[in-house]
Amino acid sequence: MAKKVFVFLTFVVLILLAAMAFSKPEPWEHQAAVRQLAMNVVSQEVSNAQLPDELVAAGTDMAMNAAGSFLQSNMQVDDYLVVTVGTVSFHGQTLPITVGAFGKVFVLADEEDVRHIVR
Numbered sequence: 001m002a003k004k005v006f007v008f009l010t011f012v013v014l015i016l017l018a019a020m021a022f023s024k025p026e027p028w029e030h031q032a033a034v035r036q037l038a039m040n041v042v043s044q045e046v047s048n049a050q051l052p053d054e055l056v057a058a059g060t061d062m063a064m065n066a067a068g069s070f071l072q073s074n075m076q077v078d079d080y081l082v083v084t085v086g087t088v089s090f091h092g093q094t095l096p097i098t099v100g101a102f103g104k105v106f107v108l109a110d111e112e113d114v115r116h117i118v119r
Helices: 002-022 027-048 053-074 111-118
Strands: 075-079 084-090 093-101 104-107
Touching (some): 027 053, 027 075, 027 084, 027 093, 027 104, 075 093
Antiparallel strands (some): 075 084, 084 093, 093 104
């Protein structure tokens, strides 16, 4: 009985690992997830500043272009067979910011972390 349970559990784990290996998100998906979080933070910051609509739109566009450039040059996505991990280099530190598995990207940073980087 115990041998059958062990064989079954081993089979399930192997199936899960294979599914993870074949459903890892692409690097651009990691950048898109972080860019979306940055966009939320920038929108909040700009709305708190109570600026005219024209300045809000221009400021948001400029901030998102800067965020995209920052991610392009400072974010790296490493492939670890069953997951992908996105890291950002900032002020001499390399910090994990995203983890991708099962076709989904999970952002490890919260809005306060991004707010600190944006400012």
